[in-house]
Amino acid sequence: MIHPDRPLRIALFTYSTRPRGSVIHTLELAEALHQQGHIVCVYALDKEGQGFGRDLSCSYHLIPALPVQGGVDYLIRQRIQEVVIFLDNDPLQDGSYDIYHAQDCITANALILLRDQSKIPSVVRTVHHVEAYNSPYLRECQDRSIDRPDLCLCVSQHWQQAVQQQYQIRPDRVINGVKGDRFSPVSTVRQAQIQQTFGLYGSPIYLTVGGIEPRKNSILLLKAFAQVLSDQPQAQLVIAGGATLFDYQSYRDEFFARVQALEIEIGRSLVLPGVVSDADLPALYRSANAFVFPSTKEGWGLVVLEAIAAGLPVLTANRPPFTEFLTTGQAVLVDPEDVGAIAQGMLELSQPAVAQRLVQASQPILQHYTWERSAHLHVAAYRKLLRAKP
Missing domain, CATH: 3.40.50.2000 (Glycogen Phosphorylase B;)
Known part of the structure; x- marks a missing residue:
């Protein structure tokens, strides 16, 4: 014993x-x-x-x-x-x-x-x-x-x-x-370097982390972003990450075909930095204005906690497990199958008053995790x- x-x-x-x-x-x-x-x-x-x-x-x-x-x-x-x-x-x-x-x-x-x-x-x-x-x-x-x-x-x-x-x-x-000190919203020198490296000069900058794959709902997010661009032509969508065990090539092919059909310019409106190093990830969060994560299936959504710790307003799916720790007062919760709802939610996040309210309301979550x-x-x-x- x-x-x-x-x-x-x-x-x-x-x-x-x-x-x-x-x-x-x-x-x-x-x-x-x-x-x-x-x-x-x-x-x-x-x-x-x-x-x-x-x-x-x-x-x-x-x-x-x-x-x-x-x-x-x-x-x-x-x-x-x-x-x-x-x-x-x-x-x-x-x-x-x-x-x-x-x-x-x-x-x-x-x-x-x-x-x-x-x-x-x-x-x-x-x-x-x-x-x-x-x-x-x-x-x-x-x-x-x-x-x-x-x-x-x-x-x-x-x-x-x-x-x-x-x-x-x-x-x-x-x-x-989540480590609140690691993902705090305090600006650093590395943040300016990340912005320059990836060309993050949009207004606003929407970030998601997890790469391009089916359960991350990448194609519907892309369609929603195309709608956002009609209202915010200077906006950028940053899709970071992508390391995975499985081959999602057919889904990626469909994604990039949609990029072309929607006439979204990669490197300008759509930024794909790939896998970001562990040391650079906090600075990438700090470079964004909002975090968008309309995933259809997650074990928890660890990146959502990281985004909250970095002081970002969050959009995610109105289903578990996200609804276990987030309310409509703490995040914009949308039907992940509804392109229009995702687009409208993204536009809401870009409103300063909405963003400030969501960030303030979501911070108490961190002490529990x-x-x-x-x-x-x-x-x-x-x-x-x-x-x-x-």
């Missing part, structure tokens, strides 16, 4: 080193757990061989993710095996960890294989959201990654209920957080698992 007060040895696993929501969640959780005195190590599949692009106070291991010949099913199989092989040859495994915690389907499947071979004691899995995969193999991997762990966690009430209904599992609830609190909730869940399965 582990003494209830002794620090835990925790291994956190993520499928990438690129700045996606669950990856950032992993790194920030690791830092917060480390600051609370626990022994933490992050394991991450690293495709580019460039690491996280940020310093970590805790230990970490980068798992080489080699090129794949074949479709997405082959990709997932290979990535699972790369994690298994790496851990089988990890000299630190001799000391083992108390907790093996996966933040995604890939690393969860790898840990389940190792647990079933009695090489690790148990598996924790955070389900950020459930995907509707077309591939039977991917559906099987996702189902196994949710149904087979010893402990399941969710960051939102919406997905907690969805997992309970679909899998008859009651996940423990944890939360996301800190990584320190998230770490405490995780430790409570970990210790419950350890008591149940010593």
